Amino acid sequence: xxxxxxxxxxxxxxxxxxxxxxxxxxxxxxxxxxxxxxxxxxxxxxxxxxxxxxxxxxxxxxxxxxxxxxxxxxxxxxxxxxxxxxxxxxxxxxxxxxxxxxxxxxxxxxxxxxxxxxxxxxxxxxxxxxxxxxxxxxxxxxxxxxxxxxxxxxxxxxxxxxxxxxxxxxxxxxxxxxxxxxxxxxxxxxxxxxxxxxxxxxxxxxxxxxxxxxxxxxxxxxxxxxxxxxxxxxxxxxxxxxxxxxxxxxxxxxxxxxxxxxxxxxxxxxxxxxxxxxxxxxxxxxxxxxxxxxxxxxxxxxxxxxxxxxxxxxxxxxxxxxxxxxxxxxxxxxxxxxxxxxxxxxxxxxxxxxxxxxx
Amino acid sequence: xxxxxxxxxxxxxxxxxxxxxxxxxxxxxxxxxxxxxxxxxxxxxxxxxxxxxxxxxxxxxxxxxxxxxxxxxxxxxxxxxxxxxxxxxxxxxxxxxxxxxxxxxxxxxxxxxxxxxxxxxxxxxxxxxxxxxxxxxxxxxxxxxxxxxxxxxxxxxxxxxxxxxxxxxxxxxxxxxxxxxxxxxxxxxxxxxxxxxxxxxxxxxxxxxxxxxxxxxxxxxxxxxxxxxxxxxxxxxxxxxxxxxxxxxxxxxxxxxxxxxxxxxxxxxxxxxxxxxxxxxxxxxxxxxxxxxxxxxxxxxxxxxxxxxxxxxxxxxxxxxxxxxxxxxxxxxxxxxxxxxxxxxxxxxxxxxxxxxxx
Numbered sequence: 001x002x003x004x005x006x007x008x009x010x011x012x013x014x015x016x017x018x019x020x021x022x023x024x025x026x027x028x029x030x031x032x033x034x035x036x037x038x039x040x041x042x043x044x045x046x047x048x049x050x051x052x053x054x055x056x057x058x059x060x061x062x063x064x065x066x067x068x069x070x071x072x073x074x075x076x077x078x079x080x081x082x083x084x085x086x087x088x089x090x091x092x093x094x095x096x097x098x099x100x101x102x103x104x105x106x107x108x109x110x111x112x113x114x115x116x117x118x119x120x121x122x123x124x125x126x127x128x129x130x131x132x133x134x135x136x137x138x139x140x141x142x143x144x145x146x147x148x149x150x151x152x153x154x155x156x157x158x159x160x161x162x163x164x165x166x167x168x169x170x171x172x173x174x175x176x177x178x179x180x181x182x183x184x185x186x187x188x189x190x191x192x193x194x195x196x197x198x199x200x201x202x203x204x205x206x207x208x209x210x211x212x213x214x215x216x217x218x219x220x221x222x223x224x225x226x227x228x229x230x231x232x233x234x235x236x237x238x239x240x241x242x243x244x245x246x247x248x249x250x251x252x253x254x255x256x257x258x259x260x261x262x263x264x265x266x267x268x269x270x271x272x273x274x275x276x277x278x279x280x281x282x283x284x285x286x287x288x289x290x291x292x293x294x295x296x297x298x299x300x301x302x303x304x305x306x307x308x309x310x311x312x313x314x315x316x317x318x319x320x321x322x323x324x325x326x327x328x329x330x331x332x333x334x335x336x337x338x339x340x341x342x343x344x345x346x347x348x349x350x351x352x353x354x355x356x357x358x359x
Numbered sequence: 360x361x362x363x364x365x366x367x368x369x370x371x372x373x374x375x376x377x378x379x380x381x382x383x384x385x386x387x388x389x390x391x392x393x394x395x396x397x398x399x400x401x402x403x404x405x406x407x408x409x410x411x412x413x414x415x416x417x418x419x420x421x422x423x424x425x426x427x428x429x430x431x432x433x434x435x436x437x438x439x440x441x442x443x444x445x446x447x448x449x450x451x452x453x454x455x456x457x458x459x460x461x462x463x464x465x466x467x468x469x470x471x472x473x474x475x476x477x478x479x480x481x482x483x484x485x486x487x488x489x490x491x492x493x494x495x496x497x498x499x500x501x502x503x504x505x506x507x508x509x510x511x512x513x514x515x516x517x518x519x520x521x522x523x524x525x526x527x528x529x530x531x532x533x534x535x536x537x538x539x540x541x542x543x544x545x546x547x548x549x550x551x552x553x554x555x556x557x558x559x560x561x562x563x564x565x566x567x568x569x570x571x572x573x574x575x576x577x578x579x580x581x582x583x584x585x586x587x588x589x590x591x592x593x594x595x596x597x598x599x600x601x602x603x604x605x606x607x608x609x610x611x612x613x614x615x616x617x618x619x620x621x622x623x624x625x626x627x628x629x630x631x632x633x634x635x636x637x638x639x640x641x642x643x644x645x646x647x648x649x650x651x652x653x654x655x656x657x658x659x660x661x662x663x664x665x666x667x668x669x670x671x672x673x674x675x676x677x678x679x680x681x682x683x684x685x686x687x688x689x690x691x692x693x694x695x696x697x698x699x700x701x702x703x704x705x706x707x708x709x710x711x712x713x714x715x716x717x718x
Contacts, residue, residue: 022675299705302698314690314717316381316705319698320679327691331673332684334693339661339678346658346675358673 100228121268146196459587480627505555
């Protein structure tokens with residue numbers, strides 16, 4: 001597939017990824033790490049995945065603290081395409097600023113936002129869905145990709161599919177965005193077939209996004225356009241922007257107003273939310289111990305799970321099922337796949353103890 | 360208790376301790392490590408325990424490779440009291456050489472052999488039993504301490520108690536030494552009350568020991584006396600000595616001949632055979648995670664077991680019961696108390712892979 005005319009990728013590169021401590025740290029978040037073992041960080045894989053669709057039409061929005069690391073990861077990207085937020089203001093500000101910049105650069109632009117720390121294994125399905133979404137977005141819709149659920153996840157929001165979109169085969173209206181459901185509700189969503197995961201992938205014309213925002217919060221939209229017009233104002237205006245997710249600021253009210261479309265797709269998507277998800281991604285469900293890194297460092301006897309050897313030290317694991325061992329130079333984590341969510345509590349305790357050097 | 364006249368301690372300091380890898384290594388075996396957390400190595404604790412009984416009447420027999428380390432651990436011990444074996448020839452050669460040396464030094468000597476890597480928590484009971492054993496040994500008996508079993512161990516040999524020894528309250532004859540039993544046999548031994556653990560603690564006059572050996576293997580005893588008379592012959596004669604345990608070479612046949620006595624005692628003895636034993640010793644059966652080392656390095660949530668932080672790194676353990684985590688600069692072990700015996704297999708695999716640097 002050739003690149004899509006005037007289609008721009010916006011890549012928000014943020015998020016602490018505390019459930020992936022001690023690999024993921026405040027100073028080196030999840031998106032800077034290679035979590036698939038192919039030698040490319042999640043950020044690099046995200047750019048690799050989008051390059052065929054956008055060529056060099058790309059903006060990365062990241063925290064000031066990570067700008068240098070992002071530039072080092074992406075040597076072929078124009079430094080001007082890496083926008084540094086003075087502080088974290090959630091996704092509406094990050095993606096909205098990119099929209100305001102693109103609105104000025106390219107009147108024909110359609111933008112798609114794709115988080116820097118997700119994985120997609122079926123590139124062809126992803127490209128086809130994005131291509132459809134771009135066509136729908138050109139007609140003025142806010143378009144989202146709706147990911148086929150593979151299990152009754154309670155950690156994601158869902159998209160309730162509405163009627164098919166006339167003139168756009170493969171796209172539907174969004175009946176509603178639904179919050180993270182309880183387990184029994186998630187089971188019903190999975191069985192019913194009318195719900196998709198909301199992975200935060202939005203495709204839209206920048207002006208449409210900002211106008212939708214202006215309909216909810218005119219000042220917010222005006223500030224973003226002001227900063228885009230006078231970048232020097234960034235430091236002065238940014239910290240006063242509302243801290244809100246794009247979903248709440250724009251997508252949910254727009255869906256209620258019948259302005260949002262969805263392209264259902266099964267692109268083998270994963271946000272690698274914790275070590276259990278990482279273990280699944282690396283094939284641990286097939287048995288044995290999966291190693292992210294140099295497998296010659298790991299000695300296994302009578303064990304299953306995931307080992308991340310990160311220091312060159314030999315790691316011996318004997319007699320544990322679904323274990324998770326993560327070895328880094330200053331911290332070692334030993335847990336189980338079933339306890340993967342509790343890893344964020346370790347980070348919280350270390351923070352509370354003042355060990356900012358470790359988180 | 361004052362020191363016992365002409366009583367000498369012989370401390371064989373050997374054994375690989377592979378089930379305590381990666382703490383215990385060929386280059387730094389178990390006896391060189393502090394496994395109780397009191398700041399003293401097991402060797403130092405053994406010397407500390409015996410000093411009140413023997414003063415400076417002490418011989419340590421160790422491998423040539425460990426002589427410097429032993430001297431460094433024992434700065435107050437005369438270097439001449441640390442005997443280096445050119446190669447490992449098992450306990451008969453090691454203790455027999457000490458006997459041959461003491462026979463020449465002190466005609467009144469009674470010697471007691473006590474391994475360098477065991478622990479004893481009830482010092483008073485230990486001292487009283489040794490004192491009784493010394494008195495019995497002066498009458499020409501080979502005397503052993505018989506440890507009260509605390510569980511039906513299958514990893515130790517047992518001593519079957521015989522009749523009480525006339526004139527020596529607290530001592531019995533040994534009916535027989537029994538090999539490591541099967542589990543059901545061990546249960547019977549424990550229930551019956553007539554069996555004690557054989558901890559390899561022998562108290563005997565050096566000449567009696569060597570004469571008993573001469574009764575079984577005259578050349579072996581002659582060689583040992585030859586080396587003691589001409590220490591220069593050590594390098595030439597040592598490697599030709601039989602590789603046999605004192606139990607088999609002397610104690611078992613002597614018991615069959617009615618020449619062995621036993622002093623039953625419950626000194627809180629442990630040979631810390633593996634990480635499960637170490638966990639018990641450190642109180643892990645009372646719940647929670649026990650830390651051998653700096654507890655401030657360990658973050659625990661919903662876990663029990665044993666953590667040995669050995670690198671200054673933070674160790675987080677979440678959601679594992681009876682886990683064993685041992686952190687060293689070049690190797691990390693993660694296992695469970697129930698799999699503690701399998702740790703030696705890790706060492707065997709590393710050796711087979713040529714990783715002598717790690718074992």
